[in-house]
Amino acid sequence: MKRFLKVEDIGDLKKALQDAVEVKQNPYAFQELGKNKTIILVFFNSSLRTRLSTQKAAMNMGMNVMVLDINKDGWKLETEMGVVMDSDKPEHIKEAVPVIGQYCDMIGVRSFATFENKEDDYTEKVINQFIQYSGVPVISLESATRHPLQAFADLITIEEHKSKARPKVVLTWAPHPRALPQAVANSFAEWMKEADVEFVITHPKGYELAEEFTAGVEVEYDQRKAFEGADFIYAKNWSSFKQYGQVISQDKDWTVDEEKMALTNQAKFMHCLPVRRNMIVSDGVIESENSLVVQEAANRVVSAQTVIKRILESL
Amino acid sequence: MKRFLKVEDIGDLKKALQDAVEVKQNPYAFQELGKNKTIILVFFNSSLRTRLSTQKAAMNMGMNVMVLDINKDGWKLETEMGVVMDSDKPEHIKEAVPVIGQYCDMIGVRSFATFENKEDDYTEKVINQFIQYSGVPVISLESATRHPLQAFADLITIEEHKSKARPKVVLTWAPHPRALPQAVANSFAEWMKEADVEFVITHPKGYELAEEFTAGVEVEYDQRKAFEGADFIYAKNWSSFKQYGQVISQDKDWTVDEEKMALTNQAKFMHCLPVRRNMIVSDGVIESENSLVVQEAANRVVSAQTVIKRILESL
Amino acid sequence: MKRFLKVEDIGDLKKALQDAVEVKQNPYAFQELGKNKTIILVFFNSSLRTRLSTQKAAMNMGMNVMVLDINKDGWKLETEMGVVMDSDKPEHIKEAVPVIGQYCDMIGVRSFATFENKEDDYTEKVINQFIQYSGVPVISLESATRHPLQAFADLITIEEHKSKARPKVVLTWAPHPRALPQAVANSFAEWMKEADVEFVITHPKGYELAEEFTAGVEVEYDQRKAFEGADFIYAKNWSSFKQYGQVISQDKDWTVDEEKMALTNQAKFMHCLPVRRNMIVSDGVIESENSLVVQEAANRVVSAQTVIKRILESL
Numbered sequence: 001m002k003r004f005l006k007v008e009d010i011g012d013l014k015k016a017l018q019d020a021v022e023v024k025q026n027p028y029a030f031q032e033l034g035k036n037k038t039i040i041l042v043f044f045n046s047s048l049r050t051r052l053s054t055q056k057a058a059m060n061m062g063m064n065v066m067v068l069d070i071n072k073d074g075w076k077l078e079t080e081m082g083v084v085m086d087s088d089k090p091e092h093i094k095e096a097v098p099v100i101g102q103y104c105d106m107i108g109v110r111s112f113a114t115f116e117n118k119e120d121d122y123t124e125k126v127i128n129q130f131i132q133y134s135g136v137p138v139i140s141l142e143s144a145t146r147h148p149l150q151a152f153a154d155l156i157t158i159e160e161h162k163s164k165a166r167p168k169v170v171l172t173w174a175p176h177p178r179a180l181p182q183a184v185a186n187s188f189a190e191w192m193k194e195a196d197v198e199f200v201i202t203h204p205k206g207y208e209l210a211e212e213f214t215a216g217v218e219v220e221y222d223q224r225k226a227f228e229g230a231d232f233i234y235a236k237n238w239s240s241f242k243q244y245g246q247v248i249s250q251d252k253d254w255t256v257d258e259e260k261m262a263l264t265n266q267a268k269f270m271h272c273l274p275v276r277r278n279m280i281v282s283d284g285v286i287e288s289e290n291s292l293v294v295q296e297a298a299n300r301v302v303s304a305q306t307v308i309k310r311i312l313e314s315l
Numbered sequence: 316m317k318r319f320l321k322v323e324d325i326g327d328l329k330k331a332l333q334d335a336v337e338v339k340q341n342p343y344a345f346q347e348l349g350k351n352k353t354i355i356l357v358f359f360n361s362s363l364r365t366r367l368s369t370q371k372a373a374m375n376m377g378m379n380v381m382v383l384d385i386n387k388d389g390w391k392l393e394t395e396m397g398v399v400m401d402s403d404k405p406e407h408i409k410e411a412v413p414v415i416g417q418y419c420d421m422i423g424v425r426s427f428a429t430f431e432n433k434e435d436d437y438t439e440k441v442i443n444q445f446i447q448y449s450g451v452p453v454i455s456l457e458s459a460t461r462h463p464l465q466a467f468a469d470l471i472t473i474e475e476h477k478s479k480a481r482p483k484v485v486l487t488w489a490p491h492p493r494a495l496p497q498a499v500a501n502s503f504a505e506w507m508k509e510a511d512v513e514f515v516i517t518h519p520k521g522y523e524l525a526e527e528f529t530a531g532v533e534v535e536y537d538q539r540k541a542f543e544g545a546d547f548i549y550a551k552n553w554s555s556f557k558q559y560g561q562v563i564s565q566d567k568d569w570t571v572d573e574e575k576m577a578l579t580n581q582a583k584f585m586h587c588l589p590v591r592r593n594m595i596v597s598d599g600v601i602e603s604e605n606s607l608v609v610q611e612a613a614n615r616v617v618s619a620q621t622v623i624k625r626i627l628e629s630l
Numbered sequence: 631m632k633r634f635l636k637v638e639d640i641g642d643l644k645k646a647l648q649d650a651v652e653v654k655q656n657p658y659a660f661q662e663l664g665k666n667k668t669i670i671l672v673f674f675n676s677s678l679r680t681r682l683s684t685q686k687a688a689m690n691m692g693m694n695v696m697v698l699d700i701n702k703d704g705w706k707l708e709t710e711m712g713v714v715m716d717s718d719k720p721e722h723i724k725e726a727v728p729v730i731g732q733y734c735d736m737i738g739v740r741s742f743a744t745f746e747n748k749e750d751d752y753t754e755k756v757i758n759q760f761i762q763y764s765g766v767p768v769i770s771l772e773s774a775t776r777h778p779l780q781a782f783a784d785l786i787t788i789e790e791h792k793s794k795a796r797p798k799v800v801l802t803w804a805p806h807p808r809a810l811p812q813a814v815a816n817s818f819a820e821w822m823k824e825a826d827v828e829f830v831i832t833h834p835k836g837y838e839l840a841e842e843f844t845a846g847v848e849v850e851y852d853q854r855k856a857f858e859g860a861d862f863i864y865a866k867n868w869s870s871f872k873q874y875g876q877v878i879s880q881d882k883d884w885t886v887d888e889e890k891m892a893l894t895n896q897a898k899f900m901h902c903l904p905v906r907r908n909m910i911v912s913d914g915v916i917e918s919e920n921s922l923v924v925q926e927a928a929n930r931v932v933s934a935q936t937v938i939k940r941i942l943e944s945l
Binding site: 020028043044046047048049051052053055056059066069072148177273274276277278279283284293297298301 | 324331351353355379381385387388389393395396397398399400401402405406407409410411413414417418419
């Protein structure tokens with residue numbers, strides 16, 4: 001495997017899940033693969049789970065890890081081509097990225113959507129520059145439009161907790177005080193479409209995700225109806241794709257609470273974290289026995305290690 | 316050992332000092348214990364000695380180390396219960412802490428007193444949330460009211476440099492331009508009460524420490540009188556406990572200088588660092604042969620490693 | 631080797647280049663030397679290449695690495711002697727440095743010229759305090775007046791890419807929007823004087839470097855004339871030494887472009903990075919086959935590892 005950005009990069013999901021089980025059962029069994037290999041984790045944005053879980057995954061593999069908060073530790077990067085660099089950005093991504101590639105065997109990159117330019121975000125300008133210029137395999141630690149390590153961890157978590165062969169999984173929008181990227185929702189949709197689940201998305205009108213992620217998926221605008229019979233409720237806020245990056249609703253009627261969870265088939269509650277309590281989800285639901293948010297986060301080590309292991313095997 | 320916050324957590328001090336000697340003599344002898352074990356050091360506040368010495372201690376034990384400056388690298392944490400999270404704090408400590416616990420075998424936490432709320436500080440609200448929610452052993456890297464790794468290192472240093480069985484140890488307040496927590500002074504008092512020393516505290520009126528740390532300890536308001544016959548002078552500033560967090564004196568007459576040190580029994584000078592020269596202590600005293608400030612700092616590796624070793628043994 | 635600040639510290643350059651070749655060919659062959667040894671990298675300033683390449687070099691040697699962004703992670707340091715420390719700087723360098731020295735076997739330090747005081751900068755006040763007070767070997771990660779790991783990497787790169795025994799190497803000033811230190815230019819001059827090359831410096835009048843670095847070196851004020859027959863063009867901006875720290879020209883006629891490179895003997899283009907495109911150098915030149923900027927950056931691991939190896943051998 002030479003990169004990990006989207007569901008296609010992992011290939012067959014059943015095989016990926018088998019690999020994940022193997023990694024989870026024997027996390028320290030593959031350290032010969034990682035010996036004297038180095039991963040650099042490059043952050044353009046804040047990170048708690050991704051930062052720690054990916055470090056942990058790489059250390060489990062016996063690798064060396066370097067973490068770079070690039071705008072803070074290094075130099076602000078210019079990403080435009082052909083500019084006269086007389087602004088506050090002293091380094092061009094066309095130098096920085098190949099140089100980083102010289103110091104490691106693979107790169108993990110986090111670079112959120114900026115909402116400045118929909119096309120730049122949806123063509124994945126920044127992470128594609130890492131792929132194009134680094135010369136080494138690139139792992140997305142959340143790009144402008146996708147968060148594949150999260151979606152893979154979510155899939156592992158659903159597999160571990162499902163009580164029927166083909167569970168009903170509902171992705172529900174929920175309110176939030178700020179404009180968030182669509183990345184987690186996009187990836188979750190992309191992965192659930194490929195997984196062996198019944199998948200439904202529910203959100204207020206105007207919050208439709210990009211067609212490339214949701215083509216063929218059932219969208220139900222009535223949240224309560226969507227919840228009926230659900231085995232997993234996956235909550236997430238995102239800003240509008242159509243009115244790009246805009247918050248067009250903060251309707252608290254979409255908060256996931258006990259009354260709505262009662263409509264489901266004793267569904268498990270999922271969220272990628274960080275989560276705004278009593279906006280996205282009530283205290284009662286997130287603290288209930290059916291909440292899987294910590295288990296999902298724990299599985300971030302498993303998804304990252306499975307991906308890193310595959311890349312090491314292909315070096 | 317499942318936690319390290321206060322003197323009781325270390326048990327018998329004589330045994331602890333024996334363990335420290337063993338660790339100091341053979342720092343790399345215990346790496347099998349730490350193999351494939353991970354510590355995460357979480358900082359809410361700045362740190363030089365604690366950051367480096369605890370990393371060094373863990374690496375000496377063969378462990379993996381991750382450092383997280385949580386407000387800077389991760390997300391600002393909400394610590395109140397039951398709130399609607401629509402402010403600038405995107406993550407709740409009730410999610411963040413159990414997640415961090417999933418990525419490691421033990422957590423070190425630094426979280427200073429904020430002086431916003433005396434009760435929150437003195438009930439150790441933040442570090443207790445780490446104990447309650449993390450699921451793994453917690454080591455204080457200085458909490459709101461205590462700095463036990465410092466006090467343990469101080470005890471080791473006194474043990475190494477004492478010239479009589481039961482030395483006289485004086486904790487003296489000294490002036491400082493800002494309001495500082497009482498943590499170092501509290502812990503030092505707590506540890507000295509248990510140690511085999513004659514212990515005296517001296518400070519201006521109004522700077523009495525909390526009763527739970529000083530019950531039974533002699534307080535002498537005349538600094539010069541307190542210094543008479545002292546074998547160790549331990550200087551530290553703290554803000555008022557009674558007028559909580561207030562600076563009620565900046566009296567330079569309390570600065571430790573050569574003239575006052577001459578009243579002692581050729582006492583060694585100690586301070587936890589960082590220290591304000593010519594506020595807390597004169598250049599002459601801190602640069603004298605009797606100054607132990609660097610040795611104390613060096614012993615921070617020993618105290619941390621002794622504590623980490625005990626926790627590893629109990630996993 | 632006990633320190634690495636200037637060209638004399640490395641001794642014979644031919645031998646140094648041989649050592650570099652050995653390290654580059656077998657980067658993981660010397661890990662017994664580094665086992666249980668620790669390097670601390672202390673940054674007063676931003677860093678991308680130096681941060682990552684020196685970490686990589688130390689990890690290649692099997693060492694433990696700690697990175698400290700001292701003003702951000704630790705405490706702001708007072709560097710003046712004899713002051714009453716009642717300002718915003720809570721720690722004195724005379725405490726901080728010996729303490730850091732207690733936690734490691736060697737220290738790397740980055741501390742740029744501040745331009746506040748020419749004498750402080752040119753007497754290397756900060757890094758000399760690390761040498762004086764740390765008690766362990768010190769490696770410059772760029773000091774006020776020199777960047778020796780860069781110059782050593784540049785020498786290695788020239789050695790690898792030269793097509794004649796004694797190539798012509800031209801250091802050219804080029805425009806930049808901000809006032810930069812002279813460190814890279816100083817070190818490059820210092821090393822090229824000792825190397826087996828024909829060395830010429832070109833810059834506008836007023837940009838003469840300090841005599842201690844350039845004594846005996848040919849200075850040609852006509853950039854085009856200097857470029858004639860050159861085998862290597864090394865571009866760099868620096869601020870004026872005479873009008874200390876001032877930007878006295880931003881003349882774009884000094885930008886290195888294709889037309890000027892055509893005057894050379896198919897010269898290779900070099901720059902230490904980060905580089906301002908279309909200020910220092912045109913897109914066309916830096917993206918040409920003759921550009922060695924990424925190779926130079928890659929050789930930063932080699933120069934750092936060669937230096938670290940020598941220091942480990944002398945411990």
